Amino acid sequence: MQSTSRAEAFPASTPAVSQIFTTVLSHGPLTRLEVARRTGLSPAAVTKAVRPLIEAGYLVEDSAEEGRAALGRPANPLRVDGGRALFTGLKVTGDEIIGVLVDLCCRIRTARRVPLNGRAPEEVLAAAADLVQELLIEADGYGVGVLGLGIAVSGDVDRAEGTVRYSPFLEWRDVPLAELAGTTCGLPVTVDNDVRALTVAEQWFGDGVGLSDFAVVTVGAGIGCGLVVHGQVVAGAHGVAGEIGHVTVDPAGPPCHCGNRGCVEAIAADGAIVTQVREATGMEIADTAEAVDLAHRGNAGARAVYAKAGEAIGRGIATVANLLGPERVIISGEGLAAYDLFAEQIRDAFATAAFGSAAQCEVRTRPLPFEEWARGAAATAIQSFITPDPN
Incomplete structure:
Protein backbone atom coordinates (compact mmCIF):
# COMPACT_ATOMS: atom_id res chain seq x y z
CA MET A 1 0.00 0.00 0.00
CA GLN A 2 1.07 3.60 -0.39
CA SER A 3 3.09 4.77 2.58
CA THR A 4 1.58 7.28 5.02
CA SER A 5 4.88 8.36 6.56
CA ARG A 6 5.10 11.66 4.67
CA ALA A 7 6.53 14.54 6.68
CA GLU A 8 3.49 16.69 6.06
CA ALA A 9 -0.05 16.22 4.83
CA PHE A 10 -1.81 18.28 2.20
CA PRO A 11 -4.39 20.54 3.90
CA ALA A 12 -7.37 19.06 2.06
CA SER A 13 -10.26 18.46 4.43
CA THR A 14 -12.78 17.87 1.61
CA PRO A 15 -12.69 16.62 -2.00
CA ALA A 16 -13.56 20.19 -3.05
CA VAL A 17 -10.20 21.44 -1.75
CA SER A 18 -8.31 18.90 -3.88
CA GLN A 19 -10.48 19.72 -6.89
CA ILE A 20 -9.85 23.45 -6.52
CA PHE A 21 -6.11 23.00 -6.10
CA THR A 22 -5.89 20.71 -9.13
CA THR A 23 -7.86 23.23 -11.20
CA VAL A 24 -5.49 26.07 -10.30
CA LEU A 25 -2.50 23.76 -10.85
CA SER A 26 -3.57 22.93 -14.42
CA HIS A 27 -5.21 26.19 -15.48
CA GLY A 28 -3.95 28.92 -13.17
CA PRO A 29 -3.49 31.67 -12.38
CA LEU A 30 -7.26 31.95 -11.88
CA THR A 31 -9.48 34.29 -9.90
CA ARG A 32 -11.84 32.79 -7.35
CA LEU A 33 -14.73 33.45 -9.73
CA GLU A 34 -12.95 31.61 -12.55
CA VAL A 35 -12.23 28.70 -10.20
CA ALA A 36 -15.92 28.59 -9.25
CA ARG A 37 -16.96 28.50 -12.91
CA ARG A 38 -14.52 25.72 -13.78
CA THR A 39 -15.35 23.54 -10.77
CA GLY A 40 -19.09 24.21 -10.54
CA LEU A 41 -18.68 25.24 -6.91
CA SER A 42 -20.12 28.40 -5.37
CA PRO A 43 -17.82 31.40 -4.92
CA ALA A 44 -18.35 31.10 -1.16
CA ALA A 45 -17.26 27.46 -1.21
CA VAL A 46 -14.17 28.38 -3.22
CA THR A 47 -13.24 31.16 -0.78
CA LYS A 48 -13.61 28.80 2.15
CA ALA A 49 -11.58 26.06 0.46
CA VAL A 50 -8.65 28.21 -0.64
CA ARG A 51 -8.07 29.75 2.79
CA PRO A 52 -6.14 26.78 4.28
CA LEU A 53 -4.24 26.36 1.01
CA ILE A 54 -3.06 29.97 1.16
CA GLU A 55 -2.25 29.72 4.86
CA ALA A 56 -0.15 26.58 4.23
CA GLY A 57 1.67 28.25 1.34
CA TYR A 58 0.39 25.98 -1.44
CA LEU A 59 -1.55 28.74 -3.13
CA VAL A 60 -0.40 32.32 -3.55
CA GLU A 61 -2.76 35.25 -4.05
CA ASP A 62 -1.30 37.79 -6.45
CA SER A 63 -2.27 41.43 -6.61
CA ALA A 64 -5.26 42.17 -8.82
CA GLU A 65 -4.29 42.76 -12.42
CA GLU A 66 -5.13 46.06 -14.04
CA GLY A 67 -8.78 46.13 -15.06
CA ARG A 68 -9.62 42.80 -13.44
CA ALA A 69 -11.04 44.14 -10.20
CA ALA A 70 -14.56 42.98 -9.41
CA LEU A 71 -17.18 45.19 -7.81
CA GLY A 72 -16.62 45.48 -4.08
CA ARG A 73 -13.77 42.94 -4.07
CA PRO A 74 -10.50 42.81 -5.99
CA ALA A 75 -10.27 39.82 -8.33
CA ASN A 76 -6.89 38.60 -7.10
CA PRO A 77 -5.66 35.66 -9.18
CA LEU A 78 -4.59 32.50 -7.38
CA ARG A 79 -1.62 30.42 -8.47
CA VAL A 80 0.25 27.41 -7.14
CA ASP A 81 3.59 28.13 -5.48
CA GLY A 82 5.70 25.58 -7.37
CA GLY A 83 8.60 25.97 -4.97
CA ARG A 84 6.50 24.97 -1.97
CA ALA A 85 7.38 21.25 -2.28
CA LEU A 86 9.41 18.79 -4.33
CA PHE A 87 8.69 15.30 -5.64
CA THR A 88 10.72 12.60 -7.35
CA GLY A 89 9.76 10.37 -10.26
CA LEU A 90 11.38 7.25 -11.72
CA LYS A 91 10.73 5.58 -15.07
CA VAL A 92 12.02 2.00 -15.07
CA THR A 93 12.91 0.42 -18.41
CA GLY A 94 14.51 -2.95 -19.04
CA ASP A 95 17.96 -1.35 -19.23
CA GLU A 96 18.01 1.76 -17.05
CA ILE A 97 16.17 3.99 -14.60
CA ILE A 98 15.47 7.60 -15.47
CA GLY A 99 14.88 9.86 -12.47
CA VAL A 100 13.68 13.44 -12.09
CA LEU A 101 13.26 15.93 -9.27
CA VAL A 102 10.26 18.18 -9.88
CA ASP A 103 8.56 21.03 -8.08
CA LEU A 104 4.89 21.16 -7.13
CA CYS A 105 4.02 22.37 -10.65
CA CYS A 106 5.83 19.30 -12.01
CA ARG A 107 8.61 21.34 -13.59
CA ILE A 108 11.79 19.29 -13.86
CA ARG A 109 14.57 20.73 -11.70
CA THR A 110 17.07 17.86 -12.10
CA ALA A 111 17.23 14.69 -14.23
CA ARG A 112 19.51 11.67 -13.87
CA ARG A 113 19.91 8.24 -15.49
CA VAL A 114 21.48 5.08 -14.10
CA PRO A 115 22.00 1.77 -15.94
CA LEU A 116 20.55 -1.47 -14.60
CA ASN A 117 22.94 -4.33 -13.96
CA GLY A 118 20.04 -6.76 -13.80
CA ARG A 119 16.25 -6.86 -13.81
CA ALA A 120 15.60 -8.76 -10.57
CA PRO A 121 13.55 -6.66 -8.11
CA GLU A 122 16.42 -6.40 -5.62
CA GLU A 123 18.79 -5.14 -8.34
CA VAL A 124 16.28 -2.58 -9.58
CA LEU A 125 15.52 -1.44 -6.04
CA ALA A 126 19.21 -0.97 -5.26
CA ALA A 127 19.69 1.16 -8.38
CA ALA A 128 16.50 3.10 -7.63
CA ALA A 129 17.60 3.80 -4.05
CA ASP A 130 20.95 5.15 -5.26
CA LEU A 131 19.25 7.35 -7.83
CA VAL A 132 16.70 8.69 -5.34
CA GLY A 141 19.71 23.00 -2.11
CA TYR A 142 16.08 24.09 -2.50
CA GLY A 143 15.29 24.21 1.19
CA VAL A 144 11.90 22.44 0.97
CA GLY A 145 10.83 18.87 1.58
CA VAL A 146 10.56 16.03 -0.91
CA LEU A 147 7.04 14.78 -0.24
CA GLY A 148 6.69 11.74 -2.46
CA LEU A 149 8.17 9.33 -4.98
CA GLY A 150 6.39 8.07 -8.08
CA ILE A 151 7.59 4.99 -9.95
CA ALA A 152 6.40 4.16 -13.47
CA VAL A 153 6.72 0.58 -14.74
CA SER A 154 5.39 -1.01 -17.92
CA GLY A 155 2.84 -3.79 -17.66
CA ASP A 156 -0.04 -4.67 -15.38
CA VAL A 157 0.27 -2.46 -12.29
CA ASP A 158 -2.20 -2.23 -9.39
CA ARG A 159 -1.75 1.33 -8.20
CA ALA A 160 -4.06 0.98 -5.19
CA GLU A 161 -2.00 -1.93 -3.87
CA GLY A 162 1.33 -0.60 -5.15
CA THR A 163 1.98 -3.95 -6.80
CA VAL A 164 3.43 -4.81 -10.19
CA ARG A 165 1.30 -7.80 -11.15
CA TYR A 166 3.14 -8.52 -14.39
CA SER A 167 5.82 -6.62 -16.29
CA PRO A 168 6.96 -8.53 -19.38
CA PHE A 169 10.08 -6.43 -19.98
CA LEU A 170 11.30 -6.79 -16.39
CA GLU A 171 9.92 -10.34 -16.12
CA TRP A 172 8.26 -9.49 -12.81
CA ARG A 173 5.18 -11.06 -11.29
CA ASP A 174 3.43 -9.84 -8.12
CA VAL A 175 6.18 -7.54 -6.86
CA PRO A 176 4.98 -5.26 -3.98
CA LEU A 177 7.05 -2.39 -5.35
CA ALA A 178 5.51 0.50 -3.38
CA GLU A 179 6.12 -1.27 -0.08
CA LEU A 180 9.66 -2.31 -0.99
CA ALA A 181 10.62 1.10 -2.40
CA GLY A 182 9.06 2.91 0.55
CA THR A 183 11.21 0.90 2.92
CA THR A 184 14.32 1.36 0.79
CA CYS A 185 13.91 5.05 -0.08
CA GLY A 186 12.06 6.36 2.97
CA LEU A 187 9.43 8.28 0.98
CA PRO A 188 5.69 7.83 0.35
CA VAL A 189 5.58 5.82 -2.88
CA THR A 190 3.06 5.67 -5.71
CA VAL A 191 3.53 2.94 -8.33
CA ASP A 192 1.63 3.08 -11.61
CA ASN A 193 1.73 1.79 -15.16
CA ASP A 194 4.12 3.99 -17.13
CA VAL A 195 1.63 4.97 -19.82
CA ARG A 196 -1.03 5.90 -17.24
CA ALA A 197 1.58 8.00 -15.42
CA LEU A 198 2.44 9.78 -18.66
CA THR A 199 -1.29 10.33 -19.20
CA VAL A 200 -1.62 12.03 -15.79
CA ALA A 201 1.17 14.43 -16.75
CA GLU A 202 -0.47 15.13 -20.12
CA GLN A 203 -3.84 15.71 -18.42
CA TRP A 204 -2.50 18.18 -15.88
CA PHE A 205 0.42 19.80 -17.65
CA GLY A 206 0.56 18.76 -21.32
CA ASP A 207 -1.54 18.33 -24.47
CA GLY A 208 -4.53 17.05 -22.49
CA VAL A 209 -5.07 20.16 -20.36
CA GLY A 210 -8.69 21.26 -20.63
CA LEU A 211 -9.87 18.08 -22.40
CA SER A 212 -12.51 15.91 -20.78
CA ASP A 213 -11.86 12.88 -22.99
CA PHE A 214 -8.55 11.98 -24.63
CA ALA A 215 -6.11 9.11 -25.06
CA VAL A 216 -2.34 8.74 -25.06
CA VAL A 217 -1.02 5.97 -27.30
CA THR A 218 2.64 5.02 -26.96
CA VAL A 219 4.67 3.10 -29.51
CA GLY A 220 8.03 1.54 -28.79
CA ALA A 221 9.08 -1.52 -26.82
CA GLY A 222 5.36 -2.10 -26.29
CA ILE A 223 2.14 -0.48 -27.49
CA GLY A 224 0.41 1.29 -24.61
CA CYS A 225 -2.67 3.43 -24.16
CA GLY A 226 -3.74 5.74 -21.36
CA LEU A 227 -7.36 6.87 -21.26
CA VAL A 228 -9.05 9.92 -19.78
CA VAL A 229 -12.84 9.64 -19.69
CA HIS A 230 -14.97 12.44 -18.24
CA GLY A 231 -11.88 13.99 -16.74
CA GLN A 232 -10.66 10.84 -14.99
CA VAL A 233 -7.69 8.65 -15.87
CA VAL A 234 -9.26 5.23 -16.27
CA ALA A 235 -7.58 2.13 -14.90
CA GLY A 236 -10.61 -0.15 -15.09
CA ALA A 237 -11.85 -2.66 -12.53
CA HIS A 238 -8.72 -4.77 -12.93
CA GLY A 239 -6.16 -2.08 -13.76
CA VAL A 240 -5.71 -2.93 -17.44
CA ALA A 241 -8.04 -0.48 -19.21
CA GLY A 242 -6.62 0.79 -22.48
CA GLU A 243 -4.56 -2.26 -23.46
CA ILE A 244 -4.86 -1.59 -27.18
CA GLY A 245 -1.52 -3.36 -27.64
CA HIS A 246 -3.49 -6.57 -27.16
CA VAL A 247 -6.34 -5.78 -29.52
CA THR A 248 -6.26 -8.41 -32.29
CA VAL A 249 -6.01 -6.78 -35.72
CA ASP A 250 -4.87 -9.86 -37.68
CA PRO A 251 -6.11 -13.24 -36.36
CA ALA A 252 -3.58 -15.01 -38.62
CA GLY A 253 -0.76 -12.68 -37.54
CA PRO A 254 2.38 -13.39 -35.52
CA PRO A 255 2.10 -14.80 -31.98
CA CYS A 256 2.13 -12.32 -29.10
CA HIS A 257 3.70 -12.82 -25.67
CA CYS A 258 0.18 -12.53 -24.22
CA GLY A 259 -0.71 -15.88 -25.85
CA ASN A 260 -2.86 -14.56 -28.70
CA ARG A 261 -2.00 -13.91 -32.34
CA GLY A 262 -2.00 -10.74 -34.41
CA CYS A 263 -2.15 -8.23 -31.56
CA VAL A 264 -1.13 -4.66 -32.37
CA GLU A 265 1.93 -5.19 -30.17
CA ALA A 266 2.90 -8.41 -31.98
CA ILE A 267 3.00 -6.44 -35.24
CA ALA A 268 4.10 -2.93 -34.29
CA ALA A 269 6.25 -3.09 -31.13
CA ASP A 270 9.98 -2.55 -31.60
CA GLY A 271 10.96 -6.18 -31.03
CA ALA A 272 8.27 -7.44 -33.38
CA ILE A 273 9.39 -5.04 -36.09
CA VAL A 274 13.03 -6.16 -35.80
CA THR A 275 11.97 -9.81 -36.08
CA GLN A 276 9.78 -9.13 -39.11
CA VAL A 277 12.46 -7.06 -40.85
CA ARG A 278 14.90 -9.96 -40.42
CA GLU A 279 12.35 -12.35 -41.91
CA ALA A 280 11.44 -10.01 -44.76
CA THR A 281 15.00 -9.17 -45.77
CA GLY A 282 17.04 -12.18 -44.70
CA MET A 283 19.43 -9.71 -43.08
CA GLU A 284 20.74 -9.95 -39.52
CA ILE A 285 19.31 -6.74 -38.05
CA ALA A 286 20.63 -6.11 -34.52
CA ASP A 287 18.12 -3.58 -33.23
CA THR A 288 15.46 -1.01 -34.02
CA ALA A 289 17.98 1.65 -35.07
CA GLU A 290 19.29 -0.66 -37.80
CA ALA A 291 15.76 -1.55 -38.92
CA VAL A 292 14.84 2.15 -39.20
CA ASP A 293 18.06 2.90 -41.08
CA LEU A 294 17.44 0.05 -43.51
CA ALA A 295 13.91 1.29 -44.20
CA HIS A 296 15.12 4.87 -44.62
CA ARG A 297 17.62 3.63 -47.20
CA GLY A 298 14.71 2.32 -49.23
CA ASN A 299 14.78 -1.43 -48.52
CA ALA A 300 11.39 -2.63 -49.76
CA GLY A 301 11.04 -5.45 -47.22
CA ALA A 302 11.80 -3.19 -44.25
CA ARG A 303 9.45 -0.48 -45.53
CA ALA A 304 6.65 -3.03 -45.93
CA VAL A 305 7.08 -4.11 -42.31
CA TYR A 306 6.76 -0.50 -41.11
CA ALA A 307 3.74 0.04 -43.35
CA LYS A 308 2.04 -2.98 -41.78
CA ALA A 309 2.94 -1.71 -38.30
CA GLY A 310 1.38 1.66 -39.11
CA GLU A 311 -1.79 -0.03 -40.28
CA ALA A 312 -2.01 -2.03 -37.04
CA ILE A 313 -1.48 1.10 -34.91
CA GLY A 314 -4.08 3.03 -36.91
CA ARG A 315 -6.65 0.27 -36.43
CA GLY A 316 -5.85 0.13 -32.73
CA ILE A 317 -6.37 3.89 -32.39
CA ALA A 318 -9.63 3.62 -34.32
CA THR A 319 -10.81 1.00 -31.82
CA VAL A 320 -10.22 3.52 -29.02
CA ALA A 321 -12.02 6.25 -30.96
CA ASN A 322 -15.00 4.00 -31.73
CA LEU A 323 -15.39 2.86 -28.12
CA LEU A 324 -14.78 6.13 -26.27
CA GLY A 325 -15.02 8.99 -28.76
CA PRO A 326 -12.06 11.00 -27.41
CA GLU A 327 -11.47 14.58 -28.51
CA ARG A 328 -7.79 13.87 -29.13
CA VAL A 329 -5.36 10.96 -29.38
CA ILE A 330 -1.76 11.82 -28.55
CA ILE A 331 0.83 9.45 -30.03
CA SER A 332 4.16 9.32 -28.22
CA GLY A 333 6.92 6.87 -27.32
CA GLU A 334 10.40 6.04 -28.53
CA GLY A 335 8.91 4.41 -31.63
CA LEU A 336 8.20 7.88 -33.04
CA ALA A 337 11.76 7.84 -34.37
CA ALA A 338 10.26 5.81 -37.23
CA TYR A 339 7.09 7.89 -37.51
CA ASP A 340 7.78 9.07 -41.06
CA LEU A 341 7.86 5.40 -42.13
CA PHE A 342 4.32 4.66 -41.01
CA ALA A 343 2.51 7.97 -40.43
CA GLU A 344 0.54 7.71 -43.68
CA GLN A 345 -0.57 4.16 -42.88
CA ILE A 346 -1.64 5.17 -39.37
CA ARG A 347 -3.78 7.99 -40.79
CA ASP A 348 -5.28 5.88 -43.57
CA ALA A 349 -6.08 2.89 -41.32
CA PHE A 350 -7.57 5.18 -38.69
CA ALA A 351 -9.75 6.96 -41.24
CA THR A 352 -10.93 3.63 -42.68
CA ALA A 353 -11.69 1.90 -39.37
CA ALA A 354 -13.07 4.86 -37.36
CA PHE A 355 -16.86 4.82 -37.43
CA GLY A 356 -18.78 7.97 -38.36
CA SER A 357 -17.98 11.02 -36.29
CA ALA A 358 -15.32 9.11 -34.34
CA ALA A 359 -13.07 9.94 -37.30
CA GLN A 360 -13.23 13.61 -36.23
CA CYS A 361 -10.91 12.75 -33.34
CA GLU A 362 -7.67 14.72 -33.63
CA VAL A 363 -4.59 12.51 -33.87
CA ARG A 364 -1.50 14.38 -32.69
CA THR A 365 2.12 13.24 -32.34
CA ARG A 366 4.16 14.33 -29.34
CA PRO A 367 7.74 13.02 -29.11
CA LEU A 368 8.66 12.77 -25.44
CA PRO A 369 12.00 11.62 -24.00
CA PHE A 370 12.01 9.19 -21.08
CA GLU A 371 12.61 12.14 -18.71
CA GLU A 372 9.02 13.14 -19.50
CA TRP A 373 7.85 9.64 -18.55
CA ALA A 374 9.71 10.02 -15.25
CA ARG A 375 7.95 13.36 -14.89
CA GLY A 376 4.70 11.45 -15.34
CA ALA A 377 5.71 9.22 -12.42
CA ALA A 378 6.35 12.35 -10.35
CA ALA A 379 2.90 13.64 -11.39
CA THR A 380 1.30 10.53 -9.88
CA ALA A 381 3.17 11.24 -6.64
CA ILE A 382 1.81 14.80 -6.67
CA GLN A 383 -1.65 13.41 -7.40
CA SER A 384 -1.44 10.99 -4.48
CA PHE A 385 -0.29 13.82 -2.19
CA ILE A 386 -3.15 16.12 -3.24
CA THR A 387 -5.83 13.43 -3.43
CA PRO A 388 -5.09 10.27 -1.43
CA ASP A 389 -7.48 8.24 -3.59
CA PRO A 390 -7.44 9.78 -7.10
CA ASN A 391 -9.67 7.10 -8.58
Missing part, protein backbone atom coordinates in the same frame (compact mmCIF):
# COMPACT_ATOMS: atom_id res chain seq x y z
CA GLN A 133 19.53 9.46 -2.93
CA GLU A 134 21.25 11.52 -5.64
CA LEU A 135 18.01 13.42 -6.24
CA LEU A 136 17.50 14.02 -2.51
CA ILE A 137 20.99 15.50 -2.26
CA GLU A 138 20.06 17.84 -5.13
CA ALA A 139 16.84 18.70 -3.31
CA ASP A 140 18.71 19.88 -0.21
